[in-house]
Amino acid sequence: MVHEYSSQARVSPSSYEEDMRLLLAPRLAYFAGVARHEHVTRAAQELGVPQSTLSRAMVRLEQDLGVTLFTRKGRTVSLTPAGRDFLVSVERALGEVERAAESVRADADPSGGKVAFGFLHTMGSETVPELIRAFRVDHPRIRFTLVQNYGEAMIERLRSGELDLCLTSPVPDAPDLVARRLDDQRLRLVVPDDHRLATRKRVRLAEAADETFVTLEPGYGLRRITDALCAEAGFSPRVAFEGEEAETLRGLVAAGLGVALLPPPAVPRPGVVELTVTAPRAIREVGVAWLDGHADTPPVAAFKKFLLSRRGNLLPD
Numbered sequence: 001m002v003h004e005y006s007s008q009a010r011v012s013p014s015s016y017e018e019d020m021r022l023l024l025a026p027r028l029a030y031f032a033g034v035a036r037h038e039h040v041t042r043a044a045q046e047l048g049v050p051q052s053t054l055s056r057a058m059v060r061l062e063q064d065l066g067v068t069l070f071t072r073k074g075r076t077v078s079l080t081p082a083g084r085d086f087l088v089s090v091e092r093a094l095g096e097v098e099r100a101a102e103s104v105r106a107d108a109d110p111s112g113g114k115v116a117f118g119f120l121h122t123m124g125s126e127t128v129p130e131l132i133r134a135f136r137v138d139h140p141r142i143r144f145t146l147v148q149n150y151g152e153a154m155i156e157r158l159r160s161g162e163l164d165l166c167l168t169s170p171v172p173d174a175p176d177l178v179a180r181r182l183d184d185q186r187l188r189l190v191v192p193d194d195h196r197l198a199t200r201k202r203v204r205l206a207e208a209a210d211e212t213f214v215t216l217e218p219g220y221g222l223r224r225i226t227d228a229l230c231a232e233a234g235f236s237p238r239v240a241f242e243g244e245e246a247e248t249l250r251g252l253v254a255a256g257l258g259v260a261l262l263p264p265p266a267v268p269r270p271g272v273v274e275l276t277v278t279a280p281r282a283i284r285e286v287g288v289a290w291l292d293g294h295a296d297t298p299p300v301a302a303f304k305k306f307l308l309s310r311r312g313n314l315l316p317d
Helices: 013-037 040-047 051-065 081-107 127-135 151-159 221-232 246-254 298-309
Strands: 070-073 076-079 114-119 143-148 165-168 177-186 188-192 202-204 212-216 238-243 260-262 272-279 283-291
Touching (some): 013 040, 013 051, 013 081, 040 051, 076 081, 114 127, 114 151, 114 298, 127 298, 151 165, 151 283, 165 298, 177 298, 212 221, 212 246, 212 260, 221 260, 221 283, 238 246, 246 260, 246 272, 283 298
Parallel strands (some): 114 143, 114 165, 212 238
Antiparallel strands (some): 070 076, 165 283, 177 283, 188 260, 188 272
């Protein structure tokens, strides 16, 4: 028995759709121009292409679609019913492309573009608002998309292109990122106001070795720093509660549920005492990071330059 096999390659639906997009996209503006003028010569003049090129493009478009879009009489054309239906969708698609182009141009406008800026939750109540206020003195029309998150999540959003810059801690060290240290922030041991250490101003972290700690969840930079400082002090913290936000941890401390290593609050919290840690040196480095090799728009470049100019003076005293 002889089997005959077709030599024609089978194309999957997704491949066919992709091929059609490649075929149709360059011709849509030509089609809309001819449909608008109903005259090939006038459309060619407006579009700045030779009349012969435009005529061939319309013939190929009809051949690729397998549909007659125009009735022709000399250089004058009119849309068929199928052509009118197609024009509605083409104008909608071209309109979306035009709006998208205008949007990215606006975002890159040196005086009024947009910066996608990520930062830690602990920077949101005071540090970031003050930074943006100071920056907008000289750049009043630049807009911001602000994203609060923990460090690892922000780094992933940098890599995906969702963020232009992020303010984070610890300062990341990765081959695909550029990071610059901007400032150090002192961490404090926060205890309930009736705690045995509450009458002190300073404390060695080892003195809290037997305490129950409340901390941020694993994956947060401050959690890694807490674990590392406790290890340097000679113990592993006994963790009772894990949270996602520093002020929530302060509330847990005020309720007597543990102690915590935290950056200074924007506003003093009743019910807790904040102690200076004398040993080990309890700080976290804060820095700005961006994707290596990624071209900055003028607004992003301006804000990056501003942040770097605040090195050593980023955080409130």
